Amino acid sequence: MQRGLFVWLTVLGLSIFHPALADLRKGFEAYKRGDYAAAVTELKPPAEAGDREAQYLLGLVYGLGSKVVPRNPEQAVLWFRRAADQGESAAQDALGQAYANGQGVKKSAAEAVKWFRLSAAQGDPAGEFSLGFAYLRGDGVAADAKEAVAWLQKSAAQDFPSAEVMLGEIYLAGKVVQADEKLALQWFHKAANHGEPFAEASLGLMYAAGRGARHDKVQAYKWLTLALHELPRGKFRDAVTKAHDTVAGKLTSAQHERAEQQIAKFEPAPVGGKHGGVRGRTAPLNEPEPAGPIGTGSGFVVSAKGHIVTNDHVVAKCGQMRVRHLGADSMAAKVVVRDSANDLAVIQIAQAPAAIAVLRSGTEIRPGDGVVAIGFPLAGLLAEDANVTTGGVSALAGLRNDQRYLQISAPVQPGNSGGPLLDFGGNVVGVVSAKLNAGAVAKAIGDIPQNINFAIKISLVRQFLDANHIAYRTGAFGTRIEAADVGERAKTFTALVECWK
Numbered sequence: 001m002q003r004g005l006f007v008w009l010t011v012l013g014l015s016i017f018h019p020a021l022a023d024l025r026k027g028f029e030a031y032k033r034g035d036y037a038a039a040v041t042e043l044k045p046p047a048e049a050g051d052r053e054a055q056y057l058l059g060l061v062y063g064l065g066s067k068v069v070p071r072n073p074e075q076a077v078l079w080f081r082r083a084a085d086q087g088e089s090a091a092q093d094a095l096g097q098a099y100a101n102g103q104g105v106k107k108s109a110a111e112a113v114k115w116f117r118l119s120a121a122q123g124d125p126a127g128e129f130s131l132g133f134a135y136l137r138g139d140g141v142a143a144d145a146k147e148a149v150a151w152l153q154k155s156a157a158q159d160f161p162s163a164e165v166m167l168g169e170i171y172l173a174g175k176v177v178q179a180d181e182k183l184a185l186q187w188f189h190k191a192a193n194h195g196e197p198f199a200e201a202s203l204g205l206m207y208a209a210g211r212g213a214r215h216d217k218v219q220a221y222k223w224l225t226l227a228l229h230e231l232p233r234g235k236f237r238d239a240v241t242k243a244h245d246t247v248a249g250k251l252t253s254a255q256h257e258r259a260e261q262q263i264a265k266f267e268p269a270p271v272g273g274k275h276g277g278v279r280g281r282t283a284p285l286n287e288p289e290p291a292g293p294i295g296t297g298s299g300f301v302v303s304a305k306g307h308i309v310t311n312d313h314v315v316a317k318c319g320q321m322r323v324r325h326l327g328a329d330s331m332a333a334k335v336v337v338r339d340s341a342n343d344l345a346v347i348q349i350a351q352a353p354a355a356i357a358v359l360r361s362g363t364e365i366r367p368g369d370g371v372v373a374i375g376f377p378l379a380g381l382l383a384e385d386a387n388v389t390t391g392g393v394s395a396l397a398g399l400r401n402d403q404r405y406l407q408i409s410a411p412v413q414p415g416n417s418g419g420p421l422l423d424f425g426g427n428v429v430g431v432v433s434a435k436l437n438a439g440a441v442a443k444a445i446g447d448i449p450q451n452i453n454f455a456i457k458i459s460l461v462r463q464f465l466d467a468n469h470i471a472y473r474t475g476a477f478g479t480r481i482e483a484a485d486v487g488e489r490a491k492t493f494t495a496l497v498e499c500w501k
Contacts, residue, residue, distance in 0.1 A: 036061050036069040047079060055083035056091040063094070063103075071320065073104030073332055074350075084115065089124035092116075096130055100139065102330050109140030120151065125160035128152070133166065136176065145176035156190070161271055164191035165199045172202070172211075185212030192223060195268030201227035201240045208247050220247045221259045226266060232501035233317070234294050293322070293498040298375035298386075298419030299347065300357045300428065301326065301493040302465065302472040306349040308333065309461060310418030310497055311433055312340045315347060318499035323349055325376070325386065326495050333497070337468045342404060343433055344456065344464050345418075347497070355492035357420060359458050360427035362476035365406070369393050372486045373410040373432055373455075375419030376496040386494055387416075388487035391451065398454045406430050409451040419494060421455040425477040426489045430455030 039061050046054035059079035065071025077098045083091035096115030099108045113134050119127025132151030135144045149170065155163035168187035171180045185206055191199030204224035207216045224244040231237040251259065297314030301307070308323065315321060321333040326349070336346045365371070373389045391410030398405025408421065412432050421430035434454045465472050 036064075036066045040069055047082075050086075052083040052086040052088040052091065055079045055086075056088050056094070059083065059091060059094060065320075070334060071332060073098065075104075077104035084118075087122075089119045089122040089127060092119035092122075093124055093127040093130050096127070100130075100134075103332075109134070111140075113140035120154075123154075123158075125155040125158035125163065128155035128158075129160055129163040129166070132163065136166075136170075149177060156187070159190075159194065159269070159271060161191040161194040161196040161199065164188075164194070165196055165202070168199065168202060172206075181206070181212035192226075193269050194271050195226075195230075197227045197230040198236075200224070201231060201236070204247075205240070205243055208243055217247055217251055218255050218259045218262070221251060221256070222262050222266075225259070225263055232294065234501075293500050294318075295499040296376060296415050297417045297497045297499070298415065298432070299323070299495045299497045300374075300418075300420040300490070301353040301355065301495065302346075302357055302359070303470060304352065304356060305471070306351060306353055307336065307470050307472075308347050308349065308495055308497070309431060309465075310345050310347060311431065312338050312343045312345040314418045314497055315345050315499065316340070320500040321347060322498040322500065323347070324496040324498065325491075326351075326353060326493075330498075336470070339464055342456065342460060342464065344431065344461065346465070346468065346470060353493065355489075356473055357428050357490070357493045358426065358473045358475040359462060360423060360425075360429045360477060361474035364459075365393055365423060365429045367393050367395055370424050370483075371408055371410055371429065372422045372424070372483050372490070373408070373412055373416060373419060374422065374487060374490040374494045375412070375416035375432060376494075377413035377415035386487075386491045386496075387413075388483070388490075390483045394452070404456060404460050405433070405454045406457055408453050408455055410453065411451060412453045418497060420490060422486050422490055423477055424480045424483065424486060425475075426481060426486050427475050427477060428461075429458050431458075431461055 040058065043054045043058045043061070047058045056079070059076045061069060062072045062079065063076035077095065080091045080095040080098065084095045092115045096112040096119065097103075098105050099115065100112035101107070113131070116127050116131040116134060120131045128151045132148045132155060134141050135148035135151065137143065149167070152163045152167050152170075156167055164187050168184045168191065170177055171187065172184035173179070185203070188199045188203040188206065192203045200223045204220045204222070204227060206212050207223065208220035209215070221244070224240055224247060227240055228237070228244060231240060248256070295314070295317070297310055299308040299310035299314070302309050315335055315338070321335070323331045323333045331349045331351055333347045333349050336348050338345045370390065370392050373391070374386050377387055389411045391408055393406055394409050395407040397403050398407060406421070406429070408430075410421070416432045417434070419432045420428045421432055423429050432453070433456050462472070
C-alpha cells in the first residue's frame with residue numbers, strides 16, 4: 001500500500017518542518033482526538049494545495065461528522081475523489097463505499113467495485129476487504145465464494161479487523177465454505193484482539209456455548225463484557241446482554257475476579273489499514289453500513305428549506321438520521337429542534353423538497369370526519385412504499401381528556417409515528433403519535449380495544465413551528481377528494497425516517 005511522506009515521517013518520529021506538512025500532522029492529531037473543527041482548519045490548506053493524504057483525512061472528517069462539523073457525505077465524496085484520482089488507495093476504497101451505500105453520490109454497485117479494485121490492486125487492506133465483500137454478496141460483480149475468501153484473507157493478513165470478523169462468520173455459518181468452528185474461533189480471536197466489538201461478542205458466545213473450543217465461562221464473560229462496552233443498541237446487543245448475564249450468574253467469586261483482571265489488562269492490538277492506529281471505525285464511508293437502522297418512523301415536509309416534522313420519540317436516540325422516499329434513495333438529516341414534552345421534532349435535509357404539506361387552517365376537524373393516515377409502518381417487513389389507511393376522528397381529546405390529541409380510528413402500526421394525518425381535502429390535521437396498548441388494556445378490562453389511536457393536533461404543531469420560526473403552508477378545507485388521491489398527494493411529501501446509532 002502506498003503511503004504518503006507524512007506517514008513515514010510520523011512512523012520514524014522525525015520532525016516535520018515544511019508548513020504544509022506541519023498542518024497535516026496537526027490535522028491528523030486533531031482528527032485522532034476527535035477535534036474535527038481543528039482538523040478542518042489544519043487539513044484544508046494542504047488539501048487545497050493538492051496533498052492527497054490531507055484530502056483523504058478531510059474526507060474522513062466530513063464523512064463522520066460531529067456537532068461542530070456536521071456530517072456532510074457530499075463534501076466527503078468531493079475530497080475522497082480528489083485523493084483517489086491521485087492514487088490514494090484508502091480514498092479509493094472510501095469512494096467505493098460511497099457508491100456502494102449511496103452516500104453523497106448516486107448509488108452504483110458497479111462504480112463501487114471499480115474503486116475497490118483500484119484500492120485492492122495497491123494492497124490496501126480496506127480495499128481488499130471491500131472487494132471480497134462485494135464478491136461474497138454479488139454486488140456489482142458476479143458472486144464468487146472463492147474470490148471472496150481469497151480477498152478477505154489478503155486483507156486479514158494485514159490485521160484488518162473487518163476481514164477477520166467476516167472470515168469468522170463465513171467459517172461459522174458454513175454456507176459458502178465448509179463449516180469449521182475452530183477456524184472461526186481463530187478469526188474471531190484475531191479481530192477481538194484488535195478490540196472489534198462484534199468479534200468480541202461472537203467469541204464470548206462461542207466460549208459460552210463450547211463451540212470451537214471447550215466451554216469456558218471466564219473467557220465467555222471476559223469477551224462478552226468487552227463487547228458490551230461498544231456494541232450499538234439493537235437485537236444483537238440484547239442477545240449478548242442476556243448471554244452475559246447468564247454467564248455472570250454461573251461464575252464463582254474466584255472466576256469472576258480472574259475475568260475482571262483479564263478485562264482490566266486488555267489492550268487492543270494495532271489495527272491494519274490507512275491510519276489503522278486510530279481505534280475503531282474511522283468513518284461511516286470506510287466500511288459497509290450496519291445491517292440496518294436501530295429504528296424507523298415517518299415524517300412530512302413542511303418547508304421549502306427541507307424542514308420535516310416528526311415525533312420526538314422517533315429521533316430522540318439517533319446518532320445519525322437518514323431520510324428516504326423524497327425523490328432520492330437516501331438523504332442525511334439533522335435535528336433542528338425537539339419538544340419532548342409534546343413529542344414533536346423538526347429535522348432538516350439539505351436538498352430542496354419536491355413537494356410540501358399544507359397544514360389545515362380555518363374550520364377545525366370534527367368528530368366523525370374522515371381522515372387518512374400515511375406512513376411507513378414496520379419498515380423492512382411490509383411493502384416499501386408508503387402505507388395509506390383510512391378511518392375517522394373518534395374524539396377531540398386523547399387519554400384522560402388530553403386536549404393536545406385527536407383520537408382516531410385509522411389503523412396505525414410501529415413506524416407510522418411522525419407521519420401526517422390528513423383530511424379528505426388533502427390538508428394535514430395531525431401528527432400520528434401513538435396507539436393504545438391493546439394487550440395491556442385487555443389484561444385490565446378483559447376485552448380487546450379496537451382502533452384506538454392518537455394524533456397530535458395540527459394547532460399544537462403550528463404553535464411549535466411558529467415558536468421556532470419555521471415557515472409552513474396553510475389551507476382551509478376545500479373540495480373533498482378520494483382517499484386514494486389524498487394518499488397519492490401525501491406520498492410526495494411523506495418520508496421514511498431512519499434512526500442510526
